[in-house]
Amino acid sequence: MAQTEQIREKLRPGKVYRREDLEQYSSSVDRDLSNLVQEGALRKAARGVYYVPRKTAFGQAPPEDKELVRGFLKDNRFLLTSPNAYNSLGVGTTQLYNQPVVYNHKRHGTFKLGNRSYSFRVKPHFPKQVTEEFLLVDLVNNLAQLAENGEEVLARAADKAKEMDGPKLRAAVRQYGNVRTQKLFSSFLQNTP
Known part of the structure; x- marks a missing residue:
């Protein structure tokens, strides 16, 4: 003993x-x-x-979730977020999701840590902290996985994109957007500075 x-x-x-x-x-x-x-x-x-x-x-x-994820990954390089964060953008998302998302460089899949399931997604690039620009790009990347009407949310996302800081948003689209998202944003931002 x-x-x-x-x-x-x-x-x-x-x-x-x-x-x-x-x-x-x-x-x-x-x-x-x-x-x-x-x-x-x-x-x-x-x-x-x-x-x-x-x-x-x-x-x-x-x-805390961050401590648990850090211990599981044996790495500090990850971004812990949730689709719930999209609700702060004001683009018509209102659902609440129970599964946090972990963007990282090592693990992919759904893992149960303690009493909670986390969706781990391997991504080559993600910011150190969630920004409004990243959230909007991430929302469009994951539009098909949301419970809301995708077309309505996308139309509101296009309006939101026009209100945001153009250079910051373009940089976020280049860094974090998938091919489809990059094409959509190029049409959203066509006539904005």
Whole structure:
């Protein structure tokens, strides 16, 4: 049990740990991790990924989404967003989606981390932070996956594009738009500075 205690001393609430991060503290890391999970000191988020629950006014909670994704990917280069963010653009999207989207360079697919599913999408380029320009380009990239009427949203997106900063939007379209999106935006922005 001494090795289990040695691992326990390293654990911090709200932090994510990979099995390989903890194996240096134990000669039987799998047994010790299993013991810590059984007693509730650790929770399993995914295969080889664990987290220490953080205490909140409502009880125990998983770590922040960014911390969980960072631990799962073993990488800081990702953008965590959600189709819910499109609603802030004012282009007619109103649906609420329960699955965050993670743009990254390593993993593609839907993965369950803890109690929540995340849609991981490999992209060569994405910003460090969500901008209004990126959101509009991303909305048009993903139009077919939205619950709203695509034609109506697209018409409002075209109007929104004309109101936005032309050079910034053009740069976002070049960097983040797929071929179809780039063609659509070239028609949207044809007569704008």
